[in-house]
Amino acid sequence: MLIIGIAGGTGSGKTTVVNQIVQELPEGEVTVISQDSYYRDTSHLSYDERVKINFDHPKSIDFELLCEHLEQLRRGETIEQPVYSFVKHNRTSDKVITHPRKVVIVEGILILTHPEIRDLFDVKIYVHADSDERLIRRLKRDIAERGRDLEEVLTRYQTTLKPMHQQFIEPTKEYADIIIPYNRYNTVAIDIVRSIINERLV
Ligand SMILES: Nc1ncnc2c1ncn2[C@@H]1O[C@H](COP(=O)(O)OP(=O)(O)O)[C@@H](O)[C@H]1O
Numbered sequence: 001m002l003i004i005g006i007a008g009g010t011g012s013g014k015t016t017v018v019n020q021i022v023q024e025l026p027e028g029e030v031t032v033i034s035q036d037s038y039y040r041d042t043s044h045l046s047y048d049e050r051v052k053i054n055f056d057h058p059k060s061i062d063f064e065l066l067c068e069h070l071e072q073l074r075r076g077e078t079i080e081q082p083v084y085s086f087v088k089h090n091r092t093s094d095k096v097i098t099h100p101r102k103v104v105i106v107e108g109i110l111i112l113t114h115p116e117i118r119d120l121f122d123v124k125i126y127v128h129a130d131s132d133e134r135l136i137r138r139l140k141r142d143i144a145e146r147g148r149d150l151e152e153v154l155t156r157y158q159t160t161l162k163p164m165h166q167q168f169i170e171p172t173k174e175y176a177d178i179i180i181p182y183n184r185y186n187t188v189a190i191d192i193v194r195s196i197i198n199e200r201l202v
Pocket residue numbers: 008009010011012013014015016017137138140141182183184185186
């Protein structure tokens with residue numbers, strides 16, 4: 001099994017990169033795990049309390065469960081991946097049955113901050129886009145897809161997102177084997193990652 005970790009700030013293009021990598025690969029050979037699915041269960045909190053959570057701090061992620069699931073996949077076991085709702089700021093009651101595959105891609109802003117999880121990755125990738133580009137993308141995406149408004153995105157950006165990015169996320173670039181510049185779509189970089197995966201699949 002080849003486990004690839006793809007980190008990078010919010011809006012850098014991690015999900016887009018993963019989709020482009022997976023598109024051309026043989027169906028049934030790759031599985032994708034999103035760190036977002038592993039935000040901690042906050043059912044004990046009210047909606048108003050959940051809104052105030054700092055979702056860009058490592059402690060907001062259930063890394064213990066993510067680590068356990070990756071170990072299980074590596075042992076050839078099937079896992080039940082949680083499903084997260086950005087609208088409710090909480091896990092839903094759904095689960096996605098996820099089978100082990102030859103290639104496992106894990107993507108998320110904070111995945112390279114956790115030493116044990118970092119050690120599980122055979123290839124570590126960091127997707128880079130400038131902060132103004134990321135903020136513009138985040139604004140458009142969160143308003144269109146995550147039930148947010150301009151005020152919510154900008155407040156979160158100033159209060160937690162930007163400081164957490166500088167403190168926790170950007171420094172993990174040093175752990176990356178490959179840094180993908182993604183201010184624009186980068187098909188050459190995607191082809192390089194695909195060829196690394198294809199080598200493993202033969
Ligand atoms: N290179 C790019 N140029 C323009 N828009 C992009 C680019 N990459 C991603 N996007 C768009 O920006 C938004 C955030 O991208 P996404 O892949 O969800 O980022 P991440 O997973 O890192 O938060 C999405 O709406 C996506 O379509």
